[in-house]
Amino acid sequence: MNPGTMSDIFNGPAALAVSPLVTLTVGVLLLLVAEMFPSLARLRSVLFVGSILSAVWCETVILAKQPGLVLDDTFMANATTAAWGGIFLCSTLIAWTFGQRYYRADRTLIGEHDVLMLTTPIGMMVMAGAQDLVVFFIGLELLSIPLYCLAAFRRARNDSVEAGLKYFVLGAFAVAMFLYGAALLYTNTGTLSLVELRQTGVTSALGLAGVALIVGSLFFKVSVFPFHLWVPDVYQGSPTPVTTLMATGTKAAGFAVLLNMAFLLPPEAAGVIALIALLTMAVGNLGALVQEDLKRMLAYSGIAHAGTVLLVIAGTLAGDPERGATQAALYYLAAYAFTAGGAFGLIAWLEADGERFTKLESIKGLARRRPGVAAALALFMLSLGGIPATGGFLGKWLVFSVVVRADMIAVAIVGILLSVVALGYYLRVVVAMYMEPELEGQAPPMTRRPWASIAAGVCVAMVLVLGLLPGMFLDRLR
Amino acid sequence: MTSLAWLTFLPLLGALVVAAAPARASLLRAITLGTTLVVALMGVAVYASFDVTQSGPQFVTEAAWFTLLGGIDVHFKLGVDGLSILMVALTTVLMPLIVLSTKGHIHSRVKEFMIWLLVMETGMLGVFLSLDLVLFYFFWEVSLVPLYFILGIWGGERRLYATVKFFLYTVAGSLVMLIAAIALIYHASLQNAVSTTDIGALTRWSANQPLAVQGWLFAGFALAFAIKVPVLPFHTWLADAHTEAPTSGSVILAGVLLKMGTYGLLRFGLAMFPAASVAASPLFMVLGALGIVYGAFLAMAQTDIKRLVACSSVSHLGYVIVGLFALERTGVTGSVLQMVNHGLSTGLLFLLIGMVYERRHTRNLDDFGGLAASMPVFAFLFVFAVLSSAGLPGLNGFVGEWLILLGSFQAAPWVACISVLGVVFGAVYLLMATRKMLFGPLDRDENRAVSDVTGRELLIAAPIVALCIWIGVGPQSFLGRTEKSLEVVFERLDAARSSLELGRFDTPHTRRETGEVR
Numbered sequence: 001m002n003p004g005t006m007s008d009i010f011n012g013p014a015a016l017a018v019s020p021l022v023t024l025t026v027g028v029l030l031l032l033v034a035e036m037f038p039s040l041a042r043l044r045s046v047l048f049v050g051s052i053l054s055a056v057w058c059e060t061v062i063l064a065k066q067p068g069l070v071l072d073d074t075f076m077a078n079a080t081t082a083a084w085g086g087i088f089l090c091s092t093l094i095a096w097t098f099g100q101r102y103y104r105a106d107r108t109l110i111g112e113h114d115v116l117m118l119t120t121p122i123g124m125m126v127m128a129g130a131q132d133l134v135v136f137f138i139g140l141e142l143l144s145i146p147l148y149c150l151a152a153f154r155r156a157r158n159d160s161v162e163a164g165l166k167y168f169v170l171g172a173f174a175v176a177m178f179l180y181g182a183a184l185l186y187t188n189t190g191t192l193s194l195v196e197l198r199q200t201g202v203t204s205a206l207g208l209a210g211v212a213l214i215v216g217s218l219f220f221k222v223s224v225f226p227f228h229l230w231v232p233d234v235y236q237g238s239p240t241p242v243t244t245l246m247a248t249g250t251k252a253a254g255f256a257v258l259l260n261m262a263f264l265l266p267p268e269a270a271g272v273i274a275l276i277a278l279l280t281m282a283v284g285n286l287g288a289l290v291q292e293d294l295k296r297m298l299a300y301s302g303i304a305h306a307g308t309v310l311l312v313i314a315g316t317l318a319g320d321p322e323r324g325a326t327q328a329a330l331y332y333l334a335a336y337a338f339t340a341g342g343a344f345g346l347i348a349w350l351e352a353d354g355e356r357f358t359k360l361e362s363i364k365g366l367a368r369r370r371p372g373v374a375a376a377l378a379l380f381m382l383s384l385g386g387i388p389a390t391g392g393f394l395g396k397w398l399v400f401s402v403v404v405r406a407d408m409i410a411v412a413i414v415g416i417l418l419s420v421v422a423l424g425y426y427l428r429v430v431v432a433m434y435m436e437p438e439l440e441g442q443a444p445p446m447t448r449r450p451w452a453s454i455a456a457g458v459c460v461a462m463v464l465v466l467g468l469l470p471g472m473f474l475d476r477l478r
Numbered sequence: 479m480t481s482l483a484w485l486t487f488l489p490l491l492g493a494l495v496v497a498a499a500p501a502r503a504s505l506l507r508a509i510t511l512g513t514t515l516v517v518a519l520m521g522v523a524v525y526a527s528f529d530v531t532q533s534g535p536q537f538v539t540e541a542a543w544f545t546l547l548g549g550i551d552v553h554f555k556l557g558v559d560g561l562s563i564l565m566v567a568l569t570t571v572l573m574p575l576i577v578l579s580t581k582g583h584i585h586s587r588v589k590e591f592m593i594w595l596l597v598m599e600t601g602m603l604g605v606f607l608s609l610d611l612v613l614f615y616f617f618w619e620v621s622l623v624p625l626y627f628i629l630g631i632w633g634g635e636r637r638l639y640a641t642v643k644f645f646l647y648t649v650a651g652s653l654v655m656l657i658a659a660i661a662l663i664y665h666a667s668l669q670n671a672v673s674t675t676d677i678g679a680l681t682r683w684s685a686n687q688p689l690a691v692q693g694w695l696f697a698g699f700a701l702a703f704a705i706k707v708p709v710l711p712f713h714t715w716l717a718d719a720h721t722e723a724p725t726s727g728s729v730i731l732a733g734v735l736l737k738m739g740t741y742g743l744l745r746f747g748l749a750m751f752p753a754a755s756v757a758a759s760p761l762f763m764v765l766g767a768l769g770i771v772y773g774a775f776l777a778m779a780q781t782d783i784k785r786l787v788a789c790s791s792v793s794h795l796g797y798v799i800v801g802l803f804a805l806e807r808t809g810v811t812g813s814v815l816q817m818v819n820h821g822l823s824t825g826l827l828f829l830l831i832g833m834v835y836e837r838r839h840t841r842n843l844d845d846f847g848g849l850a851a852s853m854p855v856f857a858f859l860f861v862f863a864v865l866s867s868a869g870l871p872g873l874n875g876f877v878g879e880w881l882i883l884l885g886s887f888q889a890a891p892w893v894a895c896i897s898v899l900g901v902v903f904g905a906v907y908l909l910m911a912t913r914k915m916l917f918g919p920l921d922r923d924e925n926r927a928v929s930d931v932t933g934r935e936l937l938i939a940a941p942i943v944a945l946c947i948w949i950g951v952g953p954q955s956f957l958g959r960t961e962k963s964l965e966v967v968f969e970r971l972d973a974a975r976s977s978l979e980l981g982r983f984d985t986p987h988t989r990r991e992t993g994e995v996r
Contacts, residue, residue, distance in 0.1 A: 324548070368587075382623065387619055387623060388615070388617075388619045388620045389620050393616075396656075397612075397656070400657060401546070401547070401660050401664065404661050404664055405664055409657070409661065409694075413654065413657055416653040416656060416657055417650065417653065417654075420650045420653060423645070423646060423649055424642070424646060427645060427646075430626075431638055431641075431642065435630040435638055435641070469544075471542075471543065471544030471545065474544055474546075475544070475545065
């Protein structure tokens, strides 16, 4: 590698490639400034939404111009990373919007909350674009550290602190695993650049052990069996807007990286990955089946969905000549971001009126009192279950296409039957809302919340658009 | 947009109008009735102007939808051919009658009900009209959702159990079909550059594949359809769903939804995988015959009249299966007609049972007796429906059953002999139920007080009665529309059968061997 001068490295394409990162960083700094002056408090939401939307605009420019490899081959900006960036930004915006008026006792620190939350997509985008393990590591920390704080944001509550601590301890463990793996890989190959690794490949046992450790640490981030144990407690203890972000954005970032690094794994690993994916689906779906709390149920459902996306990785290892894996994972996770984002968001809405309202029995008969909210939640459930006319269906179609194309028919059939189990608990939610009478004194008041209504409306619209007009997105992702 | 797109999506538009309309039951019902009537008129117009000399799809509407990876184009393609024309006509004609019947039994949440009813119609028509595999699958699964709500909200006491069972059973089948569909699309695009999901193109590809390829794909598709029909070991969801559903739900279920299964077996079984159908024919014929007899025995043991009719559905659909998998002109033609017949006569039976339930709030056969004296017109209609269902010559059921038995006797005499038992048993349980309900002494005060059918109820029954007689007297005008398209299926089946006999469809190894012999 020939180190060039600063101006060589930081050229036009590079400026474009990092423009979303810069935009968000400026947004974060401005938020910090606004935080200092009470009179500027009202500007906060404008700044937050403004930075996200500007970053989205930057991503659309990247999508059109595709700068490619920049910054001395350490960062990639193309249509795929732009699409990932879009998912990260949308999930952050959804999580933030549903978080408006969510916090009560902790409102005094809401400025910090917004700053931390706006930092996370920067980390995710760095992770997704990284072509060098060091750059990736920076992204990982940029994402994780704010999330640790956010998970424990409701300081007065034990479960929130517990969630933060659990996430931090296990996260630190995963980070250590990653660093150890990267070190082993470096000893073996002498490089940390994915571009160079792609040419040399990893062959020795030591190098493969390093790869396994790296992949294991990513499995932790995307909540895949057997690294999923933290999920139910952390998802439930964290403030729901933060859970939303973890479930959608963080998971998408993890898979973006996994797809990026899948080439490090030998093709023979396909069977193992497929088995892990199926186990993850089984653990998630069976766990969700017995939950009485909506938030915890969705946490388990999130594990199951991670398993489904992991099937794509198995497929891409077993042979994927047309590179449909990235497209399938992107589509699936985009649909999941809006679906699970919306569903968690509605749970945040319930929860804001009282902790006990996230129980399944408290939404009995909701359809009669709040038909709009019930219809939205029902749509999200059907989309999570993969019923057509929703984005979830097409995501499922694409994921299983990858699996079938890789000739893993048995895996496909077991996987698809596991998703029948999933419908069992998604239907319970619909049954409770539409088909069962309201319980006396259990019904959530559901105070009107304009922010949450808007966010839910956008999620509903996106779930339907992704389900009915897939061409709008698929054509840009090839 | 051309006629078929309007036909399919007009109900959905109607649903939007209903959603926006003020919540006055009579108004909502009027909008729904109006929409379904317009759709029915369009359906009849399509039926009337259907060109009987063509075998391919007619009134085709096509537009690009999206492109899957590998350049596989998914089209929004609708069209009607001989395999679907009767189903489309049946669906459009039954719907207004179903809407009329709701006045008697849907009193709460009328708006939601009308919306689901209209969405249901779009889903069902979409299934029958789709000429693209992705679109077909799309409608196939979408049509589950409205019925799930109809059953779950307006159903009887055990509705939640029935509705979840119904949904999970069918979804499990459909998802296996999803894998088969993906595999079909992928393999077709890989080997022959059929870079489309057009059903016609895929059929032409798959019909020429060796049995080893056809077999697995057929198994995936057939499982979904067998659950939907339902074929024997998968029948348990049906009795629960039928019994718990509100009258209109039962009519949709019996009249149209189950036919989606038999229609699927025809289009995606016989037509698409002829060699596999030939190979699976003994299995399906035996299962069909067992279904006929077992369903009849189940029906005989019932004391709930609605459950009795539900079990008789299992028996009647057994005939359709036997006829289809006789893989022979007479039998398949009979089955196509029997799909319509079952929709009409069982639909009418459910409607009539609904009417008497609205008056007496019981369906237990022992609670009735002598109703013929207090409800003469109802009694006439009920006896008519029973006779049509039992296959009295001169009515529709006779023609279908006759053709099926004739066809299956040629293909597999033993199966036909077992199936014939169903005709006898069918007459037994239906006539026994009729005797218990309508005749005998009128010894209960409640039964003396019931009023006869109203004008509205007569209006519901009259078109079905007329159609039953029409089909019974002149079946050729109905069968003529299916002939040309079925001819193509038969040609494929004949080709597959002769190839199988020559061993050409066997494994590559034996293929080489027989090649030497030839």
